[in-house]
Amino acid sequence: MKNNYILFDFDGVIADSFSHAYAVNKMIYPGLTDEEYKKRFEGNINDWKKTGSEHKSESRHDVDFYTEYLPRLRSQVKIFPGMEKAIEDLSRQYSLIVVSSELTAPIQELLEKYKLAHFFTEIMGNDVHTSKIEKIRMVFFKYDTGSKGCIFVTDTLGDIREATHMGVSTIGVSWGFHNHETLMKGKPFRVVDSPKELSDSISEYFKGLN
Numbered sequence: 001m002k003n004n005y006i007l008f009d010f011d012g013v014i015a016d017s018f019s020h021a022y023a024v025n026k027m028i029y030p031g032l033t034d035e036e037y038k039k040r041f042e043g044n045i046n047d048w049k050k051t052g053s054e055h056k057s058e059s060r061h062d063v064d065f066y067t068e069y070l071p072r073l074r075s076q077v078k079i080f081p082g083m084e085k086a087i088e089d090l091s092r093q094y095s096l097i098v099v100s101s102e103l104t105a106p107i108q109e110l111l112e113k114y115k116l117a118h119f120f121t122e123i124m125g126n127d128v129h130t131s132k133i134e135k136i137r138m139v140f141f142k143y144d145t146g147s148k149g150c151i152f153v154t155d156t157l158g159d160i161r162e163a164t165h166m167g168v169s170t171i172g173v174s175w176g177f178h179n180h181e182t183l184m185k186g187k188p189f190r191v192v193d194s195p196k197e198l199s200d201s202i203s204e205y206f207k208g209l210n
Contacts, residue, residue, distance in 0.1 A: 002095045004206055005121075005143065005150045007136065007168070010100035010107050012155035012176025014087070014116075016080050020072045028063045041156040041177050044131060045101050066103070073106050079114050080175055082195035089199055091119040095143070098123040099135045099152070132162040140166075151189070151205055153198065160186030171201055 011017045026032050090096060096119055098107055104125030111117035121143075124135045140146055147167030154160060155176020163170050164186065172183035172191040183191050190201045 002093065003145075003149060004094050005139065005145055006090055006094045006096050006202060007099045007139065007150055007152040007163075008096060008120075009152070009154040009156070009159050009176075010098050010102050012178075013153055013173050014079060014083050014098075015073075015077050015102075015110060017073065017077045018177055020077055021069060024063075024065055024068045024072070027068060028065065038177055038182075041158045042161075042182070043158045044162060045158065070103075070106055073102075074109060077110065079110075079116070080195065084114060084116060086195040086198050087116055087119050090202065094202070095121045097121050097139060098125075099132055099139070100124065101126045101130070101132070103127055132159060133165050136163065136166045136168060148209055151202060153202075155183075157182050157186050160188055169205060171198065171205070173198075 008014060011021065022032075022034055022037050025037055087096065098111075098120055100107060100123075102125055104123050104127050107123050107125055108117060111120065111123070117123075124138070129135050129138070136150070136152075139150065147169075150168050152159060152163040152168050152170045153173065154163070154170060155173045156178050160170045160172065160183065170186065170188040172178070172180075172186070172188040173195075174180050174183070174191055174193045180191050189205050192198060192201055
């Protein structure tokens, strides 16, 4: 029985989506730099939206993010090289769950497109809950597990902070939204530079608990 759970962020970990998401956000906020955009993910992106920071006078209120972004996600966003094999290999030993701020349906579609959906026990998108803290809590309850039975794989400091709030250790990946320096602010178990490093790092983490 697969008693341990790997919680995967989607954008920036599985899907190479930064340039597409940033391009749409730049349509809405013409003065937005890529560094400013990345900084939004040092916390929960949904909390950033609640601050009202996006409603500046120079912002384009006629552009809807999902109207512009979802067609790009479906037709242009690709899976990071090496992630298909990493996911397949990890699924043999662990239960895999997507915990993302992306909507559930387009995540499902892209994973199906790459024949990866069946490797995941569940997909929990932004429509399930906007807080990853609450989604992790749901995982604990639904699968009768706890913080020591899970590890979160993510590319953002904000996710590390939310996982840490729930006592869940993290592995940061350097190929997504945040670099090593930013990820290390959250004190993850490890930061890896390629998908092929995930298996050994996750195995080492769980072995260290025994």
